[in-house]
Amino acid sequence: xxxxxxxxxxxxxxxxxxxxxxxxxxxxxxxxxxxxxxxxxxxxxxxxxxxxxxxxxxxxxxxxxxxxxxxxxxxxxxxxxxxxxxxxxxxxxxxxxxxxxxxxxxxxxxxxxxxxxxxxxxxxxxxxxxxxxxxxxxxxxxxxxxxxxxxxxxxxxxxxxxxxxxxxxxxxxxxxxxxxxxxxxxxxxxxxxxxxxxxxxxxxxxxxxx
Numbered sequence: 621x622x623x624x625x626x627x628x629x630x631x632x633x634x635x636x637x638x639x640x641x642x643x644x645x646x647x648x649x650x651x652x653x654x655x656x657x658x659x660x661x662x663x664x665x666x667x668x669x670x671x672x673x674x675x676x677x678x679x680x681x682x683x684x685x686x687x688x689x690x691x692x693x694x695x696x697x698x699x700x701x702x703x704x705x706x707x708x709x710x711x712x713x714x715x716x717x718x719x720x721x722x723x724x725x726x727x728x729x730x731x732x733x734x735x736x737x738x739x740x741x742x743x744x745x746x747x748x749x750x751x752x753x754x755x756x757x758x759x760x761x762x763x764x765x766x767x768x769x770x771x772x773x774x775x776x777x778x779x780x781x782x783x784x785x786x787x788x789x790x791x792x793x794x795x796x797x798x799x800x801x802x803x804x805x806x807x808x809x810x811x812x813x814x815x816x817x818x819x820x821x822x823x824x825x826x827x828x829x830x
Contacts (some may be wrong), residue, residue: 648722687715707738
């Protein structure tokens with residue numbers, strides 16, 4: 621452990637009451653970029669975490685095939701990342717993250733690099749999978765529409781140093797579509813409330829806009 625490089629912070633992180641002290645196999649992480657291994661096929665990329673867990677070949681391939689089907693990539697098992705679009709690669713990344721069946725998903729702007737239409741498709745795809753599995757998800761995004769459409773609770777962070785400024789419950793009914801209630805009055809109320817909290821953090825030095 622390297623000491624002296626970080627400012628001590630208060631608080632702690634636990635999963636089901638147990639402190640997080642290192643790599644936790646119960647937590648899955650999805651990057652903003654797919655980070656797929658270019659020399660591996662789609663099937664082998666999805667099965668990579670299961671391979672590290674030393675699960676039998678037939679079991680990990682069956683799990684990977686099932687997740688590729690769920691994410692709409694059935695038939696692309698033998699394709700390499702270079703043969704896939706960015707949206708398809710993100711689907712592979714999502715399948716890889718889900719493959720080890722983690723209890724908690726950490727998602728760092730997973731759809732932020734996609735074009736607008738592909739982003740909507742993958743957001744709806746993720747909501748559909750979430751409705752099936754109901755995993756705990758911590759989802760980082762700069763998109764207020766995305767935050768409201770997908771979350772049960774939104775934490776608004778302040779500018780540097782980052783602190784939780786407010787927690788807003790999202791009481792929209794489920795199951796949801798990312799576009800279904802976007803133009804409804806309650807969605808707009810939630811958007812306005814979040815933007816009121818956030819807008820002063822966006823402008824320089826936190827000063828109110830003129």
